[in-house]
Amino acid sequence: MNRERAKELLPIIQAFADGKSIQLRRNYADGWEDLCSPANFNNIGFEWRIKPEPRVFWINPSDRSQSPAWWLTQEEYESGNWDTKGYIKTIEDLSDEY
Numbered sequence: 001m002n003r004e005r006a007k008e009l010l011p012i013i014q015a016f017a018d019g020k021s022i023q024l025r026r027n028y029a030d031g032w033e034d035l036c037s038p039a040n041f042n043n044i045g046f047e048w049r050i051k052p053e054p055r056v057f058w059i060n061p062s063d064r065s066q067s068p069a070w071w072l073t074q075e076e077y078e079s080g081n082w083d084t085k086g087y088i089k090t091i092e093d094l095s096d097e098y
Contacts, residue, residue, distance in 0.1 A: 001042055012048045021051035054094050058087040067084050 001009075004053040016022050016039060025047040026037075034051065041048065056074040077084055 009048065012050060013039075013041060015050045023049050023051045025049075052094055054092040057090045057092070058084065060087045061091050062086055 012022060016035075022035040022039065024035055025032050028043045028047065032049065032051075039048075058072040058074070058077040060070050070085065072082055072084070076082060077087065
């Protein structure tokens with residue numbers, strides 16, 4: 001492993017050490033896999049990433065005309081600046097399976 005590759009992998013290795021979920025993509029395939037065993041970050045042809053956290057949105061399905069938006073991010077919902085009556089919580093699906 002050269003220094004540039006080490007710099008690229010450092011945040012991923014740190015996240016792995018911190019207990020975060022890591023994903024890999026083999027030989028630039030279409031989908032990401034969760035890392036289930038000890039990692040060998042020297043594997044050539046593998047891409048690595050910290051598994052993204054799903055985003056939370058709040059949607060008001062009964063009022064799409066609400067101004068300025070009929071959906072809110074988690075931060076907007078918690079801010080107290082919006083009338084949140086009628087909103088339902090929606091969590092983003094990050095799986096590669098549709």
